[in-house]
Amino acid sequence: MCGISGWIDFQRDLTREQPAIDAMCATMTCRGPDAGGTWVRPHAALGHRRLAIIDLPGGAQPMAAATSDGEVAIVYSGEAYNFTELRDELRRRGHRFDTDSDTEVVLHGYLEWGPQVAEHLNGMFAFAVWDTRTEQLLLIRDRMGIKPLYYYPTEQGVLFGSEPKAILANPLAEKIVDADGLRELFVMVKTPRQAVWSGMHEVEPGTIVTVDRKGLREHTYWRLQAAAHTDDQQTSVSHVRELLDDIVRRQLISDVPRCVLLSGGLDSSTITALAGLQLAQSGEQVRSFAVDFVGQTEHFVPDEMRATPDTPYVHDVAEHVGSRHQDIVLDPDALADPAVRRATVQARDLPLGLGDLDQSLYLLFKAIRGHSTVALSGESADEVFGGYKWFHDPQVQQAENFPWFAVRSLPVRQTNTLSPDLAAAMDLESYVADAYREAVSSVPVLDGESDLDRRMRQICYLHLSRFVRVLLDRKDRMSMAVGLEVRVPFCDHRLVEYVFNTPWSLKTFDGREKSLLRHATADTLPKSVVERVKSPYPSTQDPKYAAVLQRQVADLVAAGDPALSLLDEKWLREAMKQDPNGIDQAARFTFERALDLSTWFEIHHPTVKL
Known part of the structure; x- marks a missing residue:
């Protein structure tokens, strides 16, 4: 896993811009703490920071290959889980390899197949290829958007990077956030290509962005398609298991220590159990980690999202x-x-205001990094198999809105915490409604589906094309901030395609959520986990946490922090009056938002233009 950055300029001599290129590359050090380098030519500069996972001595980047009519260079982030098979195929086609790295396989795959190399890869990846033969840059992202990639068009070319910070380190990039960028901050709609920062774009999953002297253009090489499902129940269950066995086997490949993330839910427990079975074949014991909070199990209080604490189930699985x-x-x-x-x-x-959900994940990953460099996660199973409670709520199924809004009324809650002038200018309700119509219009259609199957296909698609990207981005940023590679087996495109096209009746054939996954893996799990009701990623219930937030926000208010101008000062002051031992969720949420905004302003000094 790595961080990449680059600058293409068809007018400027980039060999004279080494300080700016180095600055862009340096922002990715957290993603690649092991090594770094740049590859600079007059009109192209590529930067790379490396987290060594495969072929520790031989995978240095940027990597280049000489051809009879020019040079081709690559900076690559991610893992191609089928790189050994691809290398064998390329060798049969006459290619010779100097390393054992998957990066060299991807580079030679480009030499053989051109941009279509993306269609040959099974994995998570974001990479850039500069082809001197055509003076053309290709930015290529994996099918599900597991690894991030951003770009910023300029007058004479483009800037790009694994994260916005790499682009913002270049003097050509302006730190401006416009009205639509702010809207993306305050509602979770994940508009395609929207990167919040004005002028910056996110490469869409399954997409190739090409930049040359003619300009910039996009090509989608993969998207979810509707197809008839002909397998019966038992065949479907068996095929899901076969896929998962193969996926976990592939994703355990590593030249560095690996582990699994375990929450005691069906998803992470499945990955832990399958990884344990795979590693046992070579006499190796799987290692697992879980996050917990002081006193959480003893003092747990059920709420609408979480009926049980994680730890007892975690320990059941581990045993x-x-x-x-x-x-x-x-x-x-x-x-x-x-x-x-x-x-x-x-x-x-960005200041997303998720508070302890981000902070605990960051601290978990930081602790894990002291023992392992690679971790397998159960992320995305709920989106793939239909695991969230709202999938099964008839009112949500019928609502003309994003399901996660229909159940929580988030746009309304967000508007209530904004300054009145900002709330009026942003009109989040209309923004969400427009985004929903756009999203639904792209859902693939299968002739002959029932009304329920059609609607559930829509809901599944919205989660796989919008909701899951928020979670994958969170997972990537928190893990790569400490140099930990997190792999997500449930995002293997073969599994996603197969389950997406199973009818809703098959996804729920036992009267519960995630029927296919439960029955495919029940033989590997303790009964307590097989029967457990879905519980999301944990959040601390300790009132001391909210009380600390309240004191920190009081300091911001006293100092007249400029970031607070975006929030409703009257509402915030009322929240400050709440009893520190009984702060409600709305107030705690607003405190998180205020503190994140203040921190963001301090780090980036953004210019907000409405």
Whole structure:
């Protein structure tokens, strides 16, 4: 796993711009702490920071290959899980390799197949290829958008990077956020290509962006398609298991220590169990980690999202699988530490206000990094198999809105915490409605589907094309901020395609959520986990945490922090009056937002233009 950056300029001599190129590359050090380098030619500069995972001595980048009529260079982030098979195929086609790295395989794959190399890859990846033969840049991103990639067109070319910070380090990039950028911050709609920063764009998953002297253009090489599902129930269950066995086997490949993330839910427990079975074949014990909070299990209070604490189920799985397990237990002071908040906002480049959900994940990954460099996660199974409660709510199924808004009324809650003038100018309700219509219009259609199957296809598609990207981005940023590679087996495109096209009746054939996954893996799991009701990523319930936030926001108010101008000052002051031992969720959410905004302004000094 790595961080990439670059600058293409068809008028400027970039060999004279080494300081700016180095600055862009340096912002990616957290993603690649092991090594770094640049490759600079008059009109193209590529930067790379490396986290060594495969072929530790031989995978240095940028990597270039000489051909009879020019040079081709690549900077690559990610993993191609089928690189050994591709290397064998390329060797049969006459290619010779000097390393054992997957990067060299991708580079030679480009020499053989051109941009179509993306269609040959199974994995998570974001990479840039500069072809001197055509003076053409290609930016290529994996099918599900597991690895990030951004670009910023300029008058004479383009800037690009794994994260916005790489682009913003270049003097050509302006730190401006316009009205639509702000809207993206305050509602989770994940508009395609929208990167919040004005002028900057995100390469869409499954997409190739080409830049040359003629300009910039996009090509989609993969998208979800509707297809008839002809397998019966048992065949479907068996095929899901076969896919998962193959996926986990591939994603355990590593030349550095690896582990699994375990929450005690069906998804992470499945990955832990399958990884345990795979590693046992070579006499190796799977290692697992879980996040917990001081006193959470003893004092847990069920709420609308979480009916049970994670830890008892985590320990059931660890004992059942025989994993070498460790709980990472966090206290309120660690979660509310301003330095930790700064690290998470810096990693995100944005103030998303998710608070302890980000901070605990960052601290979990930081602790894991002391033992492992690669971790497998159960992320995205809910989007693939239909696991969230709102999938099964008849009112949500019928609502003409994003399901995660229909159940929570988030646009309304967000508007209530904004300054009145900003709320009126942003009109988040209309923005969400427009985004929903656009999203639904792109859902693939299968002739002959029932009304329920058609609607559930829409809901599944919205989660796979919008919601999951928010979660994948969070996972990537928090893990790469500490140099940890997190792999997501449930995002293998073969599994996503297969399950997407199973009818809703098959996804729920036992009267519960995620029927296919539960029955495909029940034989590997303790009964307690097989029967457990879905519970999202945990959040601390300790009132001390919210009380610390309240004191920190009081300091911002007293100092007249400029970031607070975006929020409703009257509402914020009322929230400040709440009893520190009984702060409600709305107030806590607003405190998180205020603190994130303040930190963001301090780091980036953005110019907000409405």
